[in-house]
Amino acid sequence: MTDARKQQGEKLTEAEAIERAKQGDAAAFKVLYDLHKRRVYSLCLRMTQNTASAEDLTQEAFLQLFRKIGTFRGESAFSTWLHRMSVNVVLMQLRKKNLPIVPIDDTLEGDEEGTVKKEPGAPDERLTGAIDRLRLQNAVDSLPPGYRTIFVLHDVEGYEHNEIAEMVGCSIGNSKSQLHKARLKLRELLKADRAEKARK
């Protein structure tokens, strides 16, 4: 980008910011940070449920990224590269704290958790209407850690089961199983929340 453009206050594109960041340009780092901070932070927050931890992990993820930015050759999207790094940072932190990531070899077969809970004689009511973002967020935060990890990685962040299996160290079948249970659990939580709201 020419100095004239810069003087006119035109923003750097991501590609321009990456090249400038490789040269140590502080402003370029800030551009990259601002472009991706929300997604990285949200991921960390969903996985840890703690704002202080999430901020520390966000900082760590970006620090690792910027240390290695000189090696980025553009074979994949920058956001993909950053995001994968963020996931690894979070998972490493969870492992360090011996926090459960995903239960081992837990499949649907013969598992009560994998079925729809119904009271005898009562219809299974639908979760009608649009799902409120805040309520969904609260419900996700209420999930058991293993369910939450898989749900966040798959449904929120868009990773495929084979990618999740590789990242968290479980089987693809386990990843699918946990995801299904997570969604069923969320449905229960959202219905209960809606019933509670209706009673008030």
Next chain:
Amino acid sequence: MNCPEFERDLPECVEGVPSPEQQAHLNSCPTCSGLLLDLNSIASQAQMLSAADEPSAAVWNALEERLWSEGLIRRSAPAYLPAEVKPSFMQRWRAAWLVPVAAALAVVAVVKLYHPANVGDKNPVATQSQPQAQAPAPAQSARLKHKPALSHEDQQWLSTVSSRPPAQLAKFRSDLDQANAFIEDAQQSLQEDPNDVYMQQMLMNAYEQKQMLYELVVDDSSH
């Protein structure tokens, strides 16, 4: 197909297209149909949680500090030099900082030229891969008042070259002490005036030069 059978196959239905058998059951069972719709809705609405939150300004501030301290970022030096640029600092260091780097480059060049591995090489001069830096004009040499403490990284670096001849090792240590003292001095100057852009640039240069010292010597060790 009954409801338990459908529920067993439910995960595939949520992430894919129901089979004709499954679709037939969905058409006749409002409970399973409602369940599938709910799970699909949850899966699709989950994306709104991505990038939903914003970190506080403190995150960037702390990150910037780390980037700065690691020498990963630099601010643009002013087009002009301040009329008075820390005369005491410049009197201490001026071009003297370049001397250890030039010396290191010269040492590496000599070692490569006369390294035993080059015996039998018909053109030993050709093995000289490192450019010889021109030593700067003699300048007021810096007298170290004290040796800054070695960081863990410094100690690791010294251990990689510990097999070198003592005289060479002493020279490396001296160069490293010079580099650290320069960095420490620049940092102290910045503490007095954190907004001194020129001093910030000097500190950045110091980190870069120290890194060059590491790379020159370690690179030679690997050959």
